[in-house]
Amino acid sequence: MSVLLFIVQSTTGRFFLSLRKKGGVDIQIKFTGSDHQEFFNWIVTKDGCGKDSYRLALFYLIGVCETMRLNYKDIYDIEEHVANVKSLNSGWQTGTSVRLTRLGLNLYNGWYGFDYETQKQIDPAEMYSPYELFCHELAEYALIAVGLRYERYIILTLNE
Numbered sequence: 001m002s003v004l005l006f007i008v009q010s011t012t013g014r015f016f017l018s019l020r021k022k023g024g025v026d027i028q029i030k031f032t033g034s035d036h037q038e039f040f041n042w043i044v045t046k047d048g049c050g051k052d053s054y055r056l057a058l059f060y061l062i063g064v065c066e067t068m069r070l071n072y073k074d075i076y077d078i079e080e081h082v083a084n085v086k087s088l089n090s091g092w093q094t095g096t097s098v099r100l101t102r103l104g105l106n107l108y109n110g111w112y113g114f115d116y117e118t119q120k121q122i123d124p125a126e127m128y129s130p131y132e133l134f135c136h137e138l139a140e141y142a143l144i145a146v147g148l149r150y151e152r153y154i155i156l157t158l159n160e
Helices: 034-047 053-062 066-070 085-089 095-109 139-149
Strands: 002-009 015-021 026-028
Touching: 034 053, 034 066, 053 066, 053 095, 053 139, 066 095, 085 095, 095 139
Parallel strands: none
Antiparallel strands: 002 015, 015 026
16 A cells, blocks of 8 residues: 655644555554654644654654653754754763764755865764664654655555
């Protein structure tokens, strides 16, 4: 069965992710838990990003784990609407959260470790390979974020 990915806003203002079959039936997409979904709803509303796939993918990833939710201000400035690549070097980062942050930054603005101001590679480009970005226990959620970012190009095929 072929399905498309959609961001849906309910009548209560809450956002949720769904897959829509060709026949119009929605299949809700997975969050790690209610904290993840509540954070996603809050940050999408606070930021006012609407259906901007760049920010939706980043926000979905920031919400995946508690460590990132607690430090979201270090990754993304809601007031300025800008991501902070320096958050990759923050002391709170874990092996998994740094991978999710790298992927989120890459999906948000194409970041792969190169600083255009200084013309230097400050984070090794090989750290942005699929081998590095998806080698962790939360890879399923990382793939959902990729689907969010590229939803208009991706038609997922699921086994019935």
